[in-house]
Amino acid sequence: MGINFFSGQVSPIVIDFGHASLKFLQITTGASPAIVAVAELPIPEELRSEVAVRDRYVADRIPTILRSRSFKGRRVAFAPFASQMAVQHLQTNPTDGVDSSEQIKVQLQSRLGGSGDKVIRSRQVGEVHRDGQLRHEHLCFAIGRDEVMRTVEIFRRLRLQVVGVHDGMTSAVRAFDHLHRREGDEQRRTIYVDLGWSHTRVSIAHGTDVVFGKSIPLGGRQFSGTGAHDATDSVLALATIGAPPATAAASDRGPRSGELAVAQDRRIGRPPAGLGPRVDSPQDIAASEALESLGHELAMCIRYYQSTFPETTLERAIFIGGASRRTDLCQSIARLLRLPAQLGDPLSRLSGLDRSGLPAGPHPGWAVACGLATAPSDL
Numbered sequence: 001m002g003i004n005f006f007s008g009q010v011s012p013i014v015i016d017f018g019h020a021s022l023k024f025l026q027i028t029t030g031a032s033p034a035i036v037a038v039a040e041l042p043i044p045e046e047l048r049s050e051v052a053v054r055d056r057y058v059a060d061r062i063p064t065i066l067r068s069r070s071f072k073g074r075r076v077a078f079a080p081f082a083s084q085m086a087v088q089h090l091q092t093n094p095t096d097g098v099d100s101s102e103q104i105k106v107q108l109q110s111r112l113g114g115s116g117d118k119v120i121r122s123r124q125v126g127e128v129h130r131d132g133q134l135r136h137e138h139l140c141f142a143i144g145r146d147e148v149m150r151t152v153e154i155f156r157r158l159r160l161q162v163v164g165v166h167d168g169m170t171s172a173v174r175a176f177d178h179l180h181r182r183e184g185d186e187q188r189r190t191i192y193v194d195l196g197w198s199h200t201r202v203s204i205a206h207g208t209d210v211v212f213g214k215s216i217p218l219g220g221r222q223f224s225g226t227g228a229h230d231a232t233d234s235v236l237a238l239a240t241i242g243a244p245p246a247t248a249a250a251s252d253r254g255p256r257s258g259e260l261a262v263a264q265d266r267r268i269g270r271p272p273a274g275l276g277p278r279v280d281s282p283q284d285i286a287a288s289e290a291l292e293s294l295g296h297e298l299a300m301c302i303r304y305y306q307s308t309f310p311e312t313t314l315e316r317a318i319f320i321g322g323a324s325r326r327t328d329l330c331q332s333i334a335r336l337l338r339l340p341a342q343l344g345d346p347l348s349r350l351s352g353l354d355r356s357g358l359p360a361g362p363h364p365g366w367a368v369a370c371g372l373a374t375a376p377s378d379l
Helices: 051-068 100-112 145-157 167-173 250-251 285-308 327-337 366-373
Strands: 013-017 021-027 037-040 075-080 085-093 116-132 133-144 160-167 189-195 201-206 211-214 316-320 341-344
Touching: 013 100, 013 366, 021 051, 021 366, 051 145, 075 133, 075 366, 085 100, 085 211, 100 250, 116 145, 116 211, 116 285, 133 145, 133 160, 133 211, 145 160, 160 327, 167 189, 167 201, 167 211, 167 366, 189 285, 189 327, 201 285, 211 285, 285 327, 316 327, 316 366, 341 366
Parallel strands: 013 075, 075 160, 189 316, 316 341
Antiparallel strands: 013 021, 021 037, 085 133, 116 133, 189 201, 201 211
Protein backbone atom coordinates (compact mmCIF):
# COMPACT_ATOMS: atom_id res chain seq x y z
CA MET A 1 0.00 0.00 0.00
CA GLY A 2 1.05 3.61 -0.40
CA ILE A 3 2.65 5.72 2.29
CA ASN A 4 0.12 8.36 3.25
CA PHE A 5 2.38 11.02 4.67
CA PHE A 6 4.48 13.59 2.87
CA SER A 7 5.12 17.30 3.01
CA GLY A 8 6.20 19.92 0.55
CA GLN A 9 6.76 19.21 -3.12
CA VAL A 10 6.91 15.76 -4.62
CA SER A 11 8.94 14.41 -7.49
CA PRO A 12 7.33 13.18 -10.69
CA ILE A 13 6.35 9.53 -10.74
CA VAL A 14 9.56 7.91 -11.95
CA ILE A 15 9.74 4.56 -13.70
CA ASP A 16 12.87 2.53 -14.34
CA PHE A 17 12.20 0.20 -17.27
CA GLY A 18 14.22 -2.91 -16.43
CA HIS A 19 14.02 -6.13 -18.41
CA ALA A 20 13.16 -8.15 -15.29
CA SER A 21 10.87 -5.58 -13.70
CA LEU A 22 9.63 -2.01 -13.77
CA LYS A 23 10.33 0.03 -10.65
CA PHE A 24 8.03 2.91 -9.69
CA LEU A 25 9.03 5.56 -7.17
CA GLN A 26 7.87 8.98 -5.97
CA ILE A 27 9.53 10.95 -3.19
CA THR A 28 9.31 14.31 -1.49
CA THR A 29 11.95 16.81 -2.51
CA GLY A 30 14.24 18.68 -0.16
CA ALA A 31 17.02 17.95 2.29
CA SER A 32 15.27 15.00 3.95
CA PRO A 33 13.46 13.10 1.19
CA ALA A 34 10.72 10.63 2.06
CA ILE A 35 8.98 7.94 0.06
CA VAL A 36 5.53 8.97 -1.14
CA ALA A 37 4.83 5.77 -3.07
CA VAL A 38 6.81 2.81 -4.37
CA ALA A 39 5.98 -0.30 -6.41
CA GLU A 40 7.59 -2.97 -8.55
CA LEU A 41 6.08 -4.75 -11.54
CA PRO A 42 7.88 -8.02 -12.38
CA ILE A 43 7.94 -8.93 -16.08
CA PRO A 44 7.46 -12.65 -16.74
CA GLU A 45 10.58 -14.10 -18.33
CA GLU A 46 8.68 -15.39 -21.36
CA LEU A 47 7.64 -11.81 -22.24
CA ARG A 48 11.01 -10.10 -21.91
CA SER A 49 12.11 -10.68 -25.50
CA GLU A 50 8.70 -10.08 -27.10
CA VAL A 51 8.61 -6.30 -27.39
CA ALA A 52 5.00 -5.84 -28.51
CA VAL A 53 3.62 -8.33 -25.99
CA ARG A 54 5.77 -6.88 -23.22
CA ASP A 55 4.60 -3.33 -23.99
CA ARG A 56 0.95 -4.39 -23.83
CA TYR A 57 1.56 -6.19 -20.55
CA VAL A 58 3.18 -3.08 -19.07
CA ALA A 59 0.56 -0.64 -20.38
CA ASP A 60 -2.28 -2.77 -19.01
CA ARG A 61 -0.83 -2.82 -15.50
CA ILE A 62 0.52 0.70 -15.00
CA PRO A 63 -2.88 2.29 -14.14
CA THR A 64 -3.61 -0.32 -11.46
CA ILE A 65 -0.18 0.16 -9.90
CA LEU A 66 -0.49 3.95 -9.79
CA ARG A 67 -3.94 3.80 -8.21
CA SER A 68 -3.27 1.04 -5.71
CA ARG A 69 -0.01 2.56 -4.47
CA SER A 70 -1.35 6.12 -4.12
CA PHE A 71 1.03 7.88 -6.50
CA LYS A 72 0.39 11.62 -6.74
CA GLY A 73 -0.20 13.68 -9.89
CA ARG A 74 0.20 12.84 -13.55
CA ARG A 75 3.82 13.87 -14.23
CA VAL A 76 6.12 10.99 -15.23
CA ALA A 77 9.86 10.61 -15.89
CA PHE A 78 11.43 7.37 -17.05
CA ALA A 79 14.64 5.59 -18.03
CA PRO A 80 14.32 3.32 -21.11
CA PHE A 81 15.36 -0.32 -21.27
CA ALA A 82 19.14 -0.79 -21.28
CA SER A 83 18.95 -2.62 -24.61
CA GLN A 84 17.42 0.47 -26.24
CA MET A 85 20.15 2.90 -25.20
CA ALA A 86 23.47 2.89 -27.06
CA VAL A 87 26.48 4.20 -25.12
CA GLN A 88 29.57 5.36 -27.02
CA HIS A 89 32.76 7.30 -26.40
CA LEU A 90 33.67 9.58 -29.31
CA GLN A 91 36.39 12.10 -29.99
CA THR A 92 35.98 15.34 -31.92
CA ASN A 93 38.46 17.83 -33.29
CA PRO A 94 37.96 21.24 -31.67
CA THR A 95 37.51 23.55 -34.64
CA ASP A 96 36.41 27.16 -34.50
CA GLY A 97 32.95 27.62 -35.97
CA VAL A 98 32.21 23.88 -36.13
CA ASP A 99 29.53 22.47 -33.84
CA SER A 100 30.79 19.31 -32.14
CA SER A 101 27.24 17.92 -32.06
CA GLU A 102 27.29 17.52 -35.84
CA GLN A 103 30.58 15.60 -35.68
CA ILE A 104 29.08 13.39 -32.98
CA LYS A 105 25.95 12.73 -35.02
CA VAL A 106 27.97 11.66 -38.07
CA GLN A 107 30.27 9.41 -36.04
CA LEU A 108 27.39 7.77 -34.19
CA GLN A 109 25.53 7.07 -37.40
CA SER A 110 28.65 5.43 -38.80
CA ARG A 111 29.24 3.29 -35.71
CA LEU A 112 25.68 2.34 -34.88
CA GLY A 113 24.33 1.99 -38.41
CA GLY A 114 20.67 1.30 -38.91
CA SER A 115 18.03 3.67 -40.15
CA GLY A 116 15.70 6.07 -38.44
CA ASP A 117 16.16 9.22 -36.41
CA LYS A 118 18.01 9.02 -33.10
CA VAL A 119 17.78 11.09 -29.96
CA ILE A 120 21.37 11.89 -29.00
CA ARG A 121 22.75 13.37 -25.82
CA SER A 122 26.43 13.91 -25.20
CA ARG A 123 28.79 15.63 -22.84
CA GLN A 124 32.48 16.39 -22.99
CA VAL A 125 34.32 14.41 -20.32
CA GLY A 126 37.95 15.17 -21.04
CA GLU A 127 40.70 16.01 -23.50
CA VAL A 128 43.15 13.61 -25.13
CA HIS A 129 46.08 13.90 -27.48
CA ARG A 130 46.01 11.62 -30.52
CA ASP A 131 48.58 11.80 -33.33
CA GLY A 132 49.88 15.08 -31.97
CA GLN A 133 46.44 16.71 -31.96
CA LEU A 134 44.23 17.79 -29.11
CA ARG A 135 40.82 16.12 -29.21
CA HIS A 136 37.74 16.37 -27.05
CA GLU A 137 36.47 13.17 -25.46
CA HIS A 138 32.67 12.84 -25.33
CA LEU A 139 30.36 10.36 -23.60
CA CYS A 140 27.34 9.88 -25.85
CA PHE A 141 23.92 8.26 -25.43
CA ALA A 142 21.67 7.47 -28.38
CA ILE A 143 18.23 5.91 -28.66
CA GLY A 144 15.87 5.54 -31.59
CA ARG A 145 13.27 8.29 -31.58
CA ASP A 146 10.59 5.75 -32.45
CA GLU A 147 11.47 3.75 -29.32
CA VAL A 148 11.14 6.82 -27.11
CA MET A 149 7.86 7.81 -28.73
CA ARG A 150 6.47 4.30 -28.35
CA THR A 151 6.88 4.61 -24.58
CA VAL A 152 5.65 8.20 -24.53
CA GLU A 153 2.53 7.05 -26.39
CA ILE A 154 1.84 4.46 -23.68
CA PHE A 155 1.79 7.24 -21.10
CA ARG A 156 -0.21 9.56 -23.35
CA ARG A 157 -2.97 6.97 -23.65
CA LEU A 158 -2.98 6.74 -19.85
CA ARG A 159 -3.29 10.55 -19.65
CA LEU A 160 0.10 10.92 -18.03
CA GLN A 161 2.50 13.74 -18.94
CA VAL A 162 6.11 12.76 -19.63
CA VAL A 163 8.40 15.45 -18.21
CA GLY A 164 11.74 13.64 -18.41
CA VAL A 165 13.58 10.88 -20.26
CA HIS A 166 17.00 10.00 -18.85
CA ASP A 167 19.56 7.28 -19.45
CA GLY A 168 19.81 4.74 -16.66
CA MET A 169 23.58 5.00 -16.37
CA THR A 170 23.86 8.61 -15.22
CA SER A 171 20.61 8.29 -13.27
CA ALA A 172 22.10 5.46 -11.19
CA VAL A 173 25.21 7.49 -10.36
CA ARG A 174 23.03 10.48 -9.42
CA ALA A 175 21.47 8.34 -6.68
CA PHE A 176 24.79 8.61 -4.80
CA ASP A 177 25.30 12.36 -5.12
CA HIS A 178 24.72 12.74 -1.38
CA LEU A 179 27.95 10.84 -0.70
CA HIS A 180 30.04 13.56 -2.36
CA ARG A 181 29.40 16.70 -0.36
CA ARG A 182 32.73 17.23 1.37
CA GLU A 183 35.62 19.18 -0.03
CA GLY A 184 37.66 16.88 -2.25
CA ASP A 185 34.80 14.47 -2.89
CA GLU A 186 34.45 15.82 -6.41
CA GLN A 187 37.57 13.87 -7.34
CA ARG A 188 36.77 10.59 -5.58
CA ARG A 189 37.10 7.97 -8.33
CA THR A 190 34.47 5.25 -8.33
CA ILE A 191 33.53 2.52 -10.77
CA TYR A 192 29.84 1.61 -10.64
CA VAL A 193 28.94 -1.89 -11.84
CA ASP A 194 25.21 -2.07 -12.54
CA LEU A 195 24.32 -5.75 -12.86
CA GLY A 196 20.97 -5.98 -14.62
CA TRP A 197 19.13 -8.97 -16.03
CA SER A 198 20.13 -8.38 -19.66
CA HIS A 199 23.04 -5.92 -19.47
CA THR A 200 25.83 -4.78 -17.19
CA ARG A 201 26.25 -1.02 -17.29
CA VAL A 202 29.67 0.24 -16.24
CA SER A 203 30.23 3.86 -15.32
CA ILE A 204 33.19 5.64 -13.79
CA ALA A 205 32.69 8.90 -11.95
CA HIS A 206 34.89 11.57 -10.41
CA GLY A 207 32.66 12.46 -7.50
CA THR A 208 29.26 13.08 -9.10
CA ASP A 209 30.68 13.63 -12.59
CA VAL A 210 30.37 10.62 -14.92
CA VAL A 211 33.44 10.48 -17.17
CA PHE A 212 33.16 6.97 -18.62
CA GLY A 213 30.34 4.64 -19.56
CA LYS A 214 29.73 1.38 -21.35
CA SER A 215 26.80 -1.01 -21.67
CA ILE A 216 27.81 -4.68 -21.87
CA PRO A 217 25.27 -7.28 -23.13
CA LEU A 218 25.98 -9.63 -20.23
CA GLY A 219 23.72 -9.77 -17.19
CA GLY A 220 21.97 -11.82 -14.57
CA ARG A 221 20.42 -14.18 -17.11
CA GLN A 222 23.89 -15.46 -18.05
CA PHE A 223 24.56 -16.27 -14.39
CA SER A 224 21.23 -17.87 -13.52
CA GLY A 225 20.97 -21.61 -13.03
CA THR A 226 24.71 -22.04 -12.51
CA GLY A 227 24.59 -23.45 -9.01
CA ALA A 228 25.46 -20.17 -7.33
CA HIS A 229 23.39 -19.39 -4.28
CA ASP A 230 20.71 -16.72 -4.17
CA ALA A 231 21.80 -13.76 -2.07
CA THR A 232 18.51 -13.32 -0.23
CA ASP A 233 19.90 -14.90 2.95
CA SER A 234 23.48 -13.70 2.67
CA VAL A 235 23.23 -10.22 1.18
CA LEU A 236 23.74 -8.57 4.57
CA ALA A 237 27.29 -9.90 4.59
CA LEU A 238 28.17 -7.08 2.20
CA ALA A 239 28.89 -3.58 3.39
CA THR A 240 26.22 -1.28 2.01
CA ILE A 241 26.40 2.40 1.24
CA GLY A 242 23.89 4.41 3.22
CA ALA A 243 22.67 1.49 5.31
CA PRO A 244 22.61 1.43 9.14
CA PRO A 245 25.94 0.52 10.83
CA ALA A 246 26.77 -3.15 11.19
CA THR A 247 26.17 -4.85 14.51
CA ALA A 248 29.03 -5.20 16.94
CA ALA A 249 29.19 -8.92 16.33
CA ALA A 250 29.59 -8.40 12.61
CA SER A 251 31.89 -5.40 12.81
CA ASP A 252 34.30 -6.90 15.33
CA ARG A 253 35.26 -9.83 13.19
CA GLY A 254 37.79 -9.46 10.39
CA PRO A 255 37.42 -10.94 6.93
CA ARG A 256 37.40 -14.73 6.99
CA SER A 257 39.65 -16.77 4.76
CA GLY A 258 38.33 -16.50 1.21
CA GLU A 259 36.63 -13.14 1.80
CA LEU A 260 37.45 -9.65 0.57
CA ALA A 261 37.73 -6.64 2.84
CA VAL A 262 35.51 -3.76 1.78
CA ALA A 263 36.29 -0.10 2.17
CA GLN A 264 35.11 1.85 5.16
CA ASP A 265 32.39 4.36 4.30
CA ARG A 266 33.49 7.55 5.99
CA ARG A 267 29.98 9.03 5.72
CA ILE A 268 28.67 6.64 8.36
CA GLY A 269 31.87 5.34 9.94
CA ARG A 270 31.17 1.81 8.79
CA PRO A 271 33.83 -0.71 9.80
CA PRO A 272 35.23 -3.15 7.24
CA ALA A 273 33.09 -6.19 6.52
CA GLY A 274 33.39 -9.32 4.40
CA LEU A 275 31.91 -10.48 1.13
CA GLY A 276 30.28 -13.86 0.65
CA PRO A 277 32.17 -17.02 -0.37
CA ARG A 278 33.38 -17.58 -3.90
CA VAL A 279 31.31 -19.80 -6.17
CA ASP A 280 33.02 -19.57 -9.57
CA SER A 281 34.37 -23.06 -9.12
CA PRO A 282 36.11 -24.96 -11.95
CA GLN A 283 33.16 -27.31 -12.41
CA ASP A 284 30.78 -24.37 -12.86
CA ILE A 285 31.57 -23.94 -16.57
CA ALA A 286 28.69 -21.60 -17.45
CA ALA A 287 29.47 -19.25 -14.60
CA SER A 288 33.23 -19.19 -15.20
CA GLU A 289 32.87 -18.53 -18.93
CA ALA A 290 30.43 -15.68 -18.34
CA LEU A 291 32.66 -14.25 -15.61
CA GLU A 292 35.69 -14.47 -17.88
CA SER A 293 33.85 -12.54 -20.59
CA LEU A 294 32.64 -9.91 -18.14
CA GLY A 295 36.08 -9.62 -16.59
CA HIS A 296 37.60 -9.05 -20.04
CA GLU A 297 35.06 -6.30 -20.76
CA LEU A 298 35.67 -4.62 -17.41
CA ALA A 299 39.42 -4.68 -17.99
CA MET A 300 38.94 -2.94 -21.34
CA CYS A 301 36.74 -0.32 -19.67
CA ILE A 302 39.43 0.46 -17.12
CA ARG A 303 42.17 0.59 -19.75
CA TYR A 304 40.16 3.05 -21.85
CA TYR A 305 39.44 5.20 -18.80
CA GLN A 306 43.12 5.24 -17.82
CA SER A 307 44.14 6.23 -21.34
CA THR A 308 41.91 9.31 -20.99
CA PHE A 309 42.91 10.03 -17.39
CA PRO A 310 46.44 8.58 -17.13
CA GLU A 311 47.25 10.24 -13.79
CA THR A 312 44.24 8.86 -11.92
CA THR A 313 43.63 5.60 -10.09
CA LEU A 314 40.28 4.05 -9.25
CA GLU A 315 39.55 3.98 -5.51
CA ARG A 316 36.51 1.73 -5.11
CA ALA A 317 33.76 -0.24 -6.79
CA ILE A 318 30.05 0.07 -6.02
CA PHE A 319 27.70 -2.71 -7.11
CA ILE A 320 24.13 -1.85 -8.04
CA GLY A 321 21.39 -3.46 -10.11
CA GLY A 322 19.09 -6.36 -9.28
CA ALA A 323 21.66 -9.07 -10.00
CA SER A 324 24.08 -7.53 -7.49
CA ARG A 325 22.02 -9.16 -4.72
CA ARG A 326 24.06 -12.20 -5.72
CA THR A 327 26.88 -11.72 -3.24
CA ASP A 328 28.87 -14.53 -4.84
CA LEU A 329 28.78 -12.75 -8.19
CA CYS A 330 29.83 -9.41 -6.66
CA GLN A 331 32.68 -11.11 -4.84
CA SER A 332 33.98 -12.71 -8.00
CA ILE A 333 33.86 -9.42 -9.92
CA ALA A 334 35.50 -7.52 -7.06
CA ARG A 335 38.36 -10.03 -7.17
CA LEU A 336 38.76 -9.34 -10.88
CA LEU A 337 38.75 -5.58 -10.30
CA ARG A 338 41.11 -5.80 -7.30
CA LEU A 339 39.29 -2.90 -5.68
CA PRO A 340 37.57 -2.33 -2.35
CA ALA A 341 33.91 -3.04 -3.04
CA GLN A 342 30.59 -2.03 -1.53
CA LEU A 343 26.96 -2.73 -2.29
CA GLY A 344 24.84 0.31 -3.09
CA ASP A 345 21.60 0.82 -1.19
CA PRO A 346 20.21 4.23 -2.24
CA LEU A 347 16.72 3.63 -0.82
CA SER A 348 18.08 3.39 2.72
CA ARG A 349 18.48 7.18 3.03
CA LEU A 350 14.77 7.78 2.36
CA SER A 351 12.42 7.95 5.31
CA GLY A 352 9.33 5.77 5.12
CA LEU A 353 11.19 2.76 3.77
CA ASP A 354 9.96 0.65 6.70
CA ARG A 355 6.37 1.39 5.61
CA SER A 356 6.97 0.83 1.91
CA GLY A 357 6.07 -2.84 1.76
CA LEU A 358 9.43 -3.67 0.12
CA PRO A 359 11.29 -6.69 1.49
CA ALA A 360 13.92 -6.10 4.14
CA GLY A 361 17.58 -5.81 3.24
CA PRO A 362 19.62 -3.68 0.83
CA HIS A 363 17.96 -2.62 -2.42
CA PRO A 364 20.76 -2.14 -4.98
CA GLY A 365 18.32 -2.55 -7.87
CA TRP A 366 16.67 0.80 -7.07
CA ALA A 367 19.61 3.06 -7.95
CA VAL A 368 18.19 4.18 -11.31
CA ALA A 369 14.78 4.99 -9.82
CA CYS A 370 16.36 6.96 -6.96
CA GLY A 371 18.47 8.95 -9.39
CA LEU A 372 15.49 9.64 -11.64
CA ALA A 373 13.56 11.05 -8.68
CA THR A 374 16.08 13.89 -8.31
CA ALA A 375 16.79 14.43 -12.01
CA PRO A 376 15.74 17.71 -13.66
CA SER A 377 12.72 17.71 -15.93
CA ASP A 378 14.08 17.87 -19.48
CA LEU A 379 10.93 17.78 -21.64
